[in-house]
Amino acid sequence: MISPSGNLRIYLATRPVDFRKGMDGLAAIVQAECDLDPFSGAIFVFRAKRTDRLKIVVWDGTGLVLVCKRIEGTSFSWPRARDGVISLTRSxxxxxxxxxxxxxIRARVQPGPVQA
Structure with missing residues (x-):
């Protein structure tokens, strides 16, 4: 798995996409339908109609990287299909x-010092 460091922006496309598309086709979707920059270094996650497959597109500074995953025996948890994107935390x-x-997965709230 790619494990970029730093402050990551991760976007999840909520609608299924045509999984015949490669990195250029998915980058075009990021620009046209999501109104985001695919060359920003953010991670963009897409799903097929079948929820056991996903594709990830990310610009690593030298080129677009395409990661494909098919999960066995289960499916990926996915929000309802609607237009737009959802931001995810790294966790x-x-x-x-x-x-x-x-x-x-929720961010853990760190309790601050108790004021007297």
Whole structure:
């Protein structure tokens, strides 16, 4: 798995896409339908009609990278199909990629010092 460092922006396209598309076709979807820049270094996650497959497109600074995954024996947890994109945290993205229910991942609230 690609593990870029730094402050990641991760976007999940909620509608299924034609999985015959390669990295250029998916980058065009990012620009035209999501109104985002596919060359920004953000991670863009797409799904097929079958929820057991996903594709990831990311610009690594030298070129577009395409990652494909088919999960065996289960399916990826996906939001309802509607237009647009959803932002994910890194933890949610990692859970999604592993086939876990990423919607249950929440940021932990760090308690601050108690003021007297």
């Amino acid at each position: 949610q993205f990692e859970a999604l990629f592993e086939g876990l229910d990423w919607t249950r």
